[in-house]
Amino acid sequence: MISFVKGILEYMTEEWIIVDVNGIGYKIGIPSSAVSKLPSIGKEVKIFTHLQVKEDEMALYGFLSQDELNMFERLISVSGIGPKGALGILSTLSPADLCMAVITEDIKTLSSAPGIGKKTAQRMILELKDKINTLEAIGMGGEPVLELQQNGTAEEAIVALAALGYSRVEAAKAVNDVFKEDMSVEDIIKAALKKLALF
Template sequence: MIGRLQGQLVAKQPPELLIDVNGVGYEVQVPMTCYYELPDVGKQVTLWTHFVVREDAQLLFGFNTADERALFRLLIKAQGIGPKLALTILSSMSANQFILSVQQSDVSTLVKIPGVGKKTAERLVVEMRDRLKNFTGADFDTGVPGVKPELIQTTASNAKDEALSALLALGYKANQAETVLRKVASDNMAAEDIIRQALKAMA
């Protein structure tokens, strides 16, 4: 099992990264809450990873901390929650927001996540409540992840296209994503910032 990667960040197209580890390129998918905290392309990065082997694919998911990975692993143990949906959940809200939603049985917030219907949200609340009792807000950053100031700005059109691709990869429908991007995107915004604002608007 691949549990941790440390290497050079070669490319990033949310939610996927390419990391060079001693000449081997690893494709890693990360939740947007982790993506926002990444360094620039060309810099060194360390990720805690979860490796998934299926008949048709081998998938590697990455996280900035071991606690974030632990939460992801708890999520995929829940009935009806696969790795892709778990990634979408952790992209749509912070770890603390998810934990709070479960603790407060806030089904109305959970159903706003693409792929999470009412029954799935209710099941998540029931199944995750006991599993999350050992997690506290101290385990995670309590602030809303922000875009690092040194991130390279892209052109407005490229940034919007990148943001749209990321939202589609996370399970949002094209018309829904395009509508919210028209509302939140403006010139000189980085793709990561557009995505963050779009996810916030759809929460």
């Protein structure tokens, strides 16, 4: 119903902002990660929004990009995740990292978001995997990822790196950066570890 709000940023906290649109102040819930990217008070801002309507209240949730809004709407479609939970997840993980975590079934990364335990992370993977693809993650600024499940050598290297304590997202990105068809698992792991050491 309200696709975006464009106006003057009047007030902000870690959890919400007020945008003045022609003399009407819209209170909009935001992920805390957006605060540092917002313009200063008194400047114009454009926020992509989702209107949540319940019997007893209406609430606007806003994002600086369409990708974040799209991911928010997918997250609230997962049973057990409401708007505040989805904001918490997007405060911790970017849309690209979230996509990668779902694609690679990285429960550890998903569980790093506040209020997300192992069971909820597993449910997120189950319910979102068919709605997210690798090309979309690339489009969101994520690193391109090999069709890892189809490449046994790459997958073995990722599993080994995960066993060393790296998340599957970190491991998949590093393997993708260094992978060449003729490399052995050991070569991939060594090259990926060098890459990870640079971060």
